[in-house]
Amino acid sequence: MTHVNVSPAQHLRAPNSSRLVPTADWRPIEIDDLEPTAWDALRDCGNVAVVAGPGAGKTEFLAQRAAYLLQTGICPWPHRILAISFKRDAAANLRRRVTTRVPDHAERFVSMTFDAFTKGLLDRFSPALPADWRKKEDYEIRYATDSDVSRFLNDTATVAPVALRYHIAALQSAKFLANIVGGHELPKSAWAEDPADPVEYAVRAWWSARYLREGSAYVDFVMINRLSELIVRSAPQLRRALRVTYPFVFIDEFQDTTSAQFSFVESVFGNGNGPTVTAVGDSKQRIMGWAGALPRAVERFTTTFAATSYPLAWNFRSSDELVQLQHVVASALDTQSLPAISKAIAEVGHDPAVIWQFPNASREATFIADWIARDIAASGRVPADFALLARQKIAEFEPLFRAGLALHGIGVRNDDEAVGKMRxxxxxxxxxxxxxxxxxxxxxxxxxxxxxxxxxxxxxxxxxxxxxxxxxxxxxxxxxxxxxxxxxxxxxxxxxxxxxxxxxxxxxxxxxxxxxxxxxxxxxxxxxxxxxxxxxxxxxxxxxxxxxxxxxxxxxxxxASQAVVLLTAHRSKSLEYHTVFFLGLDDQQWWSHERNRSESISTFFVGLSRAAHRLIFTTTTTLARTGKIADLFKMLDAAGVPEIVHK
Missing domain, CATH: 1.10.486 (PCRA; domain 4)
Structure with missing residues (x-):
């Protein structure tokens, strides 16, 4: 195998040792203070799980912990901190915060997405794969649709041994990739014989059809995660190099960790004598179950990594009234949930939360556009202080709102818009x-x-x-x-x-x-x-x-930095706005609510907790209260959220 070098291609320079700060003298940078529990977590020398709800400042906590480790020399030169996020914007945001707070050490803070990290390992170290898994040809990233997987399972069942056919055909196509392929560790030697277990048989068939095929391999990021884990497991020197290079590892939004990702983290950074791992997450914000996010992933990390759990209680984003509403919804997800303590300065003169009912979508867009224009004129706020947020199908709202706001010279930016191969x-x-x-x-x-x-x-x-x-x-x-x-x-x-x-x-x-x-x-x-x-x-x-x-x-x-933002609840994670319009409180937007109520309520929780001062729910039907999402309206009623009917 070639020489292992996992460091980015930059020249690292040793910092002046006189610039190191004694741990007792270190203070947070660019903020006044941390809450007491955050201080305890920041100073903990072992693995920690930080349970941080909406507005708790989890990104800021990670930035401050990075600054603490780097400035005090606890993470000594030339070692680095690896920060793994699940979204590009989250990784970029954390990297920028650390760069701003500790520019002298910024090159030793590596922040990237989970998929980027594992793909980088596969691209650079594929020669370390066991012989049965090495490919002469390059791979192509191809995502299989639910119908592709369903067709594959049916075809596989047809040619499988008779005793396995029923069990293979009964596998759920929606969960096959994330939970089954992602949950199976690849053997160092490819399967020599057909497995007798139906699940193992289907997994083998998938890898044979997609990866071990003649010509270019077809992979998605579940498969890339599994291949990267196999590389590290098969190359002890690479594993040692990663653990030496990154003695501290941060993992953000840990509640969205999949089986393949958890297995990777455990294999590379776990099993004792490894890096100190800091996981930050909140099970109430688990909205990626459809993509294979593990149930109770944060709790599983705490057990597997013998980590100390630190629940943060302060909310720096939302006013006290909105924090109380958040607690009502949080309690529906976790009966043991404790109310957060608002540290935001409340505004007066308006309802912090309200439901607006409209007769149709046209009236809704026109009224809200006019309302935003008047509020901007009266308050001095800017369009970027307002967000138009929905469960899904955000593009359906864009034409009416864009036209309505354009009449006032206000732009709209659809953050979910496809641009080339990116959003x-x-x-x-x-x-x-x-x-x-x-x-x-x-x-x-x-x-x-x-x-x-x-x-x-x-x-x-x-x-x-x-x-x-x-x-x-x-x-x-x-x-x-x-x-x-x-x-x-x-x-x-x-x-x-x-x-x-x-x-x-x-x-x-x-x-x-x-x-x-x-x-x-x-x-x-x-x-x-x-x-x-x-x-x-x-x-x-x-x-x-x-x-x-x-x-x-x-x-x-x-x-379009001064436009009203249009985005989905999923894309709103980690963001905040003065005023949030949560559009489409109806059965059409929430058509899958009954399929997985817990994840649906988590999505509801994530969306409504983006608001700092005002939260306005909208609906264009009188039937929603008694339909599929009646329980969401009951939560709003329990929190005392009033409803206004606009003709």
């Missing part, structure tokens, strides 16, 4: 996007963008590996000035058109060195492809350029 929310949070868009904005608007300048400078610094080097930092500043000056001249000569926007992206990539950016993306988020981001970036900028205008207007429409 808009993921594209806007990606470091490559932040860099390209930031440089474009600095070139088009040379004044008044100090925050953008700092963000772009920080990313260029990480790309060039210039951390903690005064000369290199000055060179980064000079490079940034040169890039923006050259780009500004180009933009002046080439006004935005359908053709020039793509040419502008190519020109900028040449200025910043596309290969350097590619290496940075591969280093920071192994498994993520820069080309996918660039394709999505081009698709987005071409779309927003169609409206015409100056370059500065094109870039503003690209980000």
């Amino acid at each position: 808009l929310q993921d594209l806007l949070k990606h470091d490559a996007t932040r860099l390209l868009l930031g440089l474009f904005r600095l070139a088009a608007e040379p004044r008044g963008l100090a925050t953008v300048w700092r963000e772009v400078s920080a990313i260029l610094t990480r790309i060039d590996g210039a951390m903690d080097d005064d000369l290199a930092l000055r060179q980064v500043g000079e490079k940034l000035a040169e890039i923006t000056n050259s780009l500004r001249s180009w933009l002046k000569l080439n006004p935005p058109t359908k053709d020039s926007v793509e040419e502008a992206v190519c020109y900028l990539l040449d200025l910043i060195d596309r290969e350097a950016l590619h290496r940075y993306v591969k280093a920071v988020t192994p498994g993520e492809e820069l080309d996918v981001v660039i394709d999505a970036f081009n698709a987005r900028i071409a779309n927003v350029a169609e409206a015409g205008g100056l370059w500065a207007e094109v870039f503003e429409r690209f980000e």
Whole structure:
């Protein structure tokens, strides 16, 4: 096997030891304080499970724990902290917070998604797979639909031994990949004989048809997780290298961990004498059961890793009235749930929570658009303070709300919109996007963008590996000035058109060195492809350029940072808004509520807990109270949420 090197391709520089802070003197950075339980968890030297509900500041806690470990030398140079999240935007947000709080140590904080981490291992260390699992050809990522899986199970049952056919055909296609394929550890030697167990037989057939086939292998991220775990299990030196490189591991949103992911974490980082693992999660926010999230994953981690549990009680986001509503819903998920303590400053002069009933969708959109416009005019709030949130099918709301808000000069940004092979929310949070868009904005608007300048400078610094080097930092500043000056001249000569926007992206990539950016993306988020981001970036900028205008207007429409956000409850996790409109409280939006009430109520809980001061539920039917989601209305009634009928 080739030499094992799991470190990103950046030059690490030893920090000045005089800058290390004694543990007794360390204080939180950029915040006033932590709650007492958070202090205990932060200082704990062993594995910890932090149970953090909505608004508890779990991302901030992880950022502060990283700062504590790095600044005190508990995580000594050149060792690193690995932070694993389940969403790109969560990984990017945590990385930015740590970079802001401890810039001198930021290069030793590696934040990425679970899928990016495991895909990176497979891409780099596939030669370490046992002989039976090595492929000469590359693999293709292909996702199987529920009908694909159902057809596969039926075909497999047809050719299976008679005694196994009924049991294979009875397997649930919706749970086969996540729970069954994901829950089975791959043997080091591929199956020599047909297994006698029907589940094992179906798993073997799946791997034979998708991965061990002639030609390119077809894999999804469940299979990638299993293959990565097999690599690490088969290569002890790689496992040792990972554990030495990352003596501290953070895992966010642990309640959404799948069987394959939990098995991977246990195999790579568990089994004693491993890294110190910090898991953060809240079982009440488990909304990925459909994707195979384990029941009671946080509790399972606590047992498996002998971790100490620390429940956080403070809520920094929501007013006291909204926290009380959240507790009513939380109690439906966990009767032992304790009420959180609001640390937010409450506003007066409005109902913190209310239900609005409308006769139809058109009246709903018109009324809400007018209401938002009046509220902005009266309060000085901005459109980005408002979120339009729904259970699913968010695109169905977009046309009416976009038209209604446009009458007031207010934009809408659909964060769930597909852009190339990405979703808009993921594209806007990606470091490559932040860099390209930031440089474009600095070139088009040379004044008044100090925050953008700092963000772009920080990313260029990480790309060039210039951390903690005064000369290199000055060179980064000079490079940034040169890039923006050259780009500004180009933009002046080439006004935005359908053709020039793509040419502008190519020109900028040449200025910043596309290969350097590619290496940075591969280093920071192994498994993520820069080309996918660039394709999505081009698709987005071409779309927003169609409206015409100056370059500065094109870039503003690209980000739409001052638009009302339209998003699903799933995509709203970890976000917060002053006012949330929870649209579509009806049986159509919540058609699957009766299939899995616990997960559906968790989704309801996640969505409503995004609001800091105002939460407005809407419905366009009088039948919802007695339909499939009658229990949701009962919770709102129990919390004293009033209802207003709009004609």
